[in-house]
Amino acid sequence: MGDDIILSPDYLLHISEGAEELASKLHSDIVKRIVNRIMLRIGRGEDYLLTATDKWAIENLQQAGYLLEDIQKDIAKATKLQQTEIAEAMEDAGVKALDYDDKIYQSVGLS
Numbered sequence: 001m002g003d004d005i006i007l008s009p010d011y012l013l014h015i016s017e018g019a020e021e022l023a024s025k026l027h028s029d030i031v032k033r034i035v036n037r038i039m040l041r042i043g044r045g046e047d048y049l050l051t052a053t054d055k056w057a058i059e060n061l062q063q064a065g066y067l068l069e070d071i072q073k074d075i076a077k078a079t080k081l082q083q084t085e086i087a088e089a090m091e092d093a094g095v096k097a098l099d100y101d102d103k104i105y106q107s108v109g110l111s
């Protein structure tokens with residue numbers, strides 16, 4: 001047999017905490033970029049909030065495990081817009097909740 005490498009529980013915990021921190025920073029960065037683009041459009045007086053690029057970014061966040069409602073809250077908080085406005089803009093842009101989101105909402109009695 002060769003030399004087996006055994007990773008300690010502390011090492012594994014440290015690695016998982018680091019990964020969570022990186023994922024959180026990535027989420028914040030993506031939301032910040034979406035918000036910056038929204039604020040530019042508002043400043044120019046454009047009548048839409050989200051583009052295909054924003055839709056793609058939001059869908060990537062969802063695939064990473066973030067719920068659509070939480071993404072909407074983050075964007076609404078940063079833009080000072082109502083969450084319903086953000087939800088409507090997402091609907092207009094074709095952003096939909098993933099099946100995973102739907103199952104979570106249904107499990108707590110929401111549609």
